[in-house]
Amino acid sequence: MNRxxxxxxxxxxxxxxxxxxxxxxxxxxxxxxRPTSQQWVxxxxxxxxxxxxxxxxxxxxxxxxxxxxxxxxxxxxxxxDAPFTGLANYxxxxxxxxxxxxxxxxxxxxxxxxxxxxAIGLALAVFFHQHFRLSATLRALFLVPWLxxxxxxxxxxxxxxxxxxxxVNAVLHAVGIGPVNWLTSPSWxxxxxxxxxVWIGVPFNLVVLYSxxxxxxxxxxxxxxxxxxGSWRRFWSITFPLLRPVSAITLLLGLVYTxxxxxxxxxxxxGGPADSSTTFATWSYQLGFGNLLPAFGPGAAVGNLLVxxxxxxxxxxxxxxxxxxxx
Numbered sequence: 411m412n413r414x415x416x417x418x419x420x421x422x423x424x425x426x427x428x429x430x431x432x433x434x435x436x437x438x439x440x441x442x443x444r445p446t447s448q449q450w451v452x453x454x455x456x457x458x459x460x461x462x463x464x465x466x467x468x469x470x471x472x473x474x475x476x477x478x479x480x481x482x483x484x485x486x487x488x489x490x491d492a493p494f495t496g497l498a499n500y501x502x503x504x505x506x507x508x509x510x511x512x513x514x515x516x517x518x519x520x521x522x523x524x525x526x527x528x529a530i531g532l533a534l535a536v537f538f539h540q541h542f543r544l545s546a547t548l549r550a551l552f553l554v555p556w557l558x559x560x561x562x563x564x565x566x567x568x569x570x571x572x573x574x575x576x577x578v579n580a581v582l583h584a585v586g587i588g589p590v591n592w593l594t595s596p597s598w599x600x601x602x603x604x605x606x607x608v609w610i611g612v613p614f615n616l617v618v619l620y621s622x623x624x625x626x627x628x629x630x631x632x633x634x635x636x637x638x639x640g641s642w643r644r645f646w647s648i649t650f651p652l653l654r655p656v657s658a659i660t661l662l663l664g665l666v667y668t669x670x671x672x673x674x675x676x677x678x679x680x681g682g683p684a685d686s687s688t689t690f691a692t693w694s695y696q697l698g699f700g701n702l703l704p705a706f707g708p709g710a711a712v713g714n715l716l717v718x719x720x721x722x723x724x725x726x727x728x729x730x731x732x733x734x735x736x737x
Contacts, residue, residue, distance in 0.1 A: 471717070474710045474713055474714060474717075475710075475714060477706050477707060477709075477710035478499050478500065478707055478708075478710040478711040478713075478714050479494060479495065479496060479497075479499070479707075480492035480493060480494055480495060480707060481493050481495045481498070481499075481707055482706035482707050483706075484704065487706060495707070498707075499707035499708045499710070499711040500711045502707075502708050502711075503708050503711045503712055503715075506708075508685055508688060508693060511685055511686075511688060512685070512688045512689055512690055512693045512712075513690070515600060515686075515687060515688055515689050516669070516689040516690045516691075518600065519600065519603070519604060519607070519668065519671070519689055520665065520668045520669055522604050522608075523604055523607050523608055523611060523664075523668045524661060524664050524665060524668060526604075526608045526612075527608055527611040527612050527614075527615050527664055528615055528657070528660065528661060528664065530608070530612045530615070531611075531612050531613075531614070531615025531616045531618075531619055531660075532615065532619050532653075532657075534552065534612070534616045534620075535615075535616050535619035535620040535622075535623055536623070536645065536649065538616075538620060539620065539623045539624075549616070549620070552612070552613050552616055553613045553616075553617070554613075555609055555610050555612070555613055556610065556611075556613035556614055556617075560610070560673040560674060560677075561673060561677060563606065563609075563610055563674070564606060564673060564674045564677035564678050565677060567602070567605070567606040567609075567674075567678060568593065568677065568678050571592035571593055571602050571678075572592075572593070573589055573590070573591045573592065573593070573594060574589075576592070578590075578592065579592075593678060593679055594683055595683070596683055596684050596686035597686075599679045599682065599683060599686045599687040600686060600687045602678060602679065602687075603674055603675045603678055603679060603687055606674050606678060607668065607671055607674050610674070611664060611667070611668070614660075614663075614664070615660055615664065618656060618659070618660045618663075619653065619656060619657070619660060621656070622652075622653050622655075622656030622657075623649070623653070626648065626649065626652050626653075630648050630652075631644055631648060634647065634648060654734075655731070655734070658727060658730065658731065659727075662723065662724065662727045665720070665723055666720045666723070666724070669690075669691070669716055669719060669720055670691050670716060670720075671689070671691060672691040672692055672695060675687055675689060675691070675692050676692055676695065680692070681693065681696060690712050690713075690715060690716050691716065693712055694709045694710075694712040694713045694716070695709070696709075697709035697712060698710070
């Protein structure tokens, strides 16, 4: 009897162990995970950037949108009781006679400046990539227009292009060409501000494109030279394709900068004469601050159109970059 009991005990013990193994484990109490010290450090580093973006980007953008949706006057701007008008300011901007010329001037000014800034900057970057004597010194001198304050550059170009005492007309007179009313003629005012802006923007393109050239392996040029490829063939087959990512970001940054150019145009021509050099940037300022009775709402609406244009081109650039990475 004892042996039978003892023989059955191990079986019972095994069954008990199996039941215990098959039973689900007890539920653990859920506890909130506290941030680690590294996470606190990361948040501490992000806090200044987040605060800066909120104060100087998010809040001004919100205020500009609010301005464009209300009928603000000087009194309501101070007291803050402007009535909500919806899209009335945008309709007023689209119906204004200045809208079509300002849009055309903005497109022409931006496109021509981008093309010439990029082309001249790329040519200079390839030229200085040869590493001849005094190349570093000359490259540093080309940065002077970029380092000067815009008010200094615009004032200098205003003096140089002056119809009566400007050095440009003096040179033209020396070669037998009559004086040109660069700043006071509707036919030449837009070209004048384009010339000044191209001169200021070339150094930026030079610096960025020259940095991109530094990343291209020299062995590719040596192999192409051994295969008999000339200078133009090496440029179009090696330099230009490998500079495509750098060129894209250069053109995007140049586009965003050129869209909002205000200082140069306002100092040189103030958008005139007869709105012949008015762009969205100068028109927005003129509506908001250039009249005795400022139109804050329409001025903010024009500024928002510039923001939307820059945002659209930025999204297009991101989409193109993503396609290039996937391919």
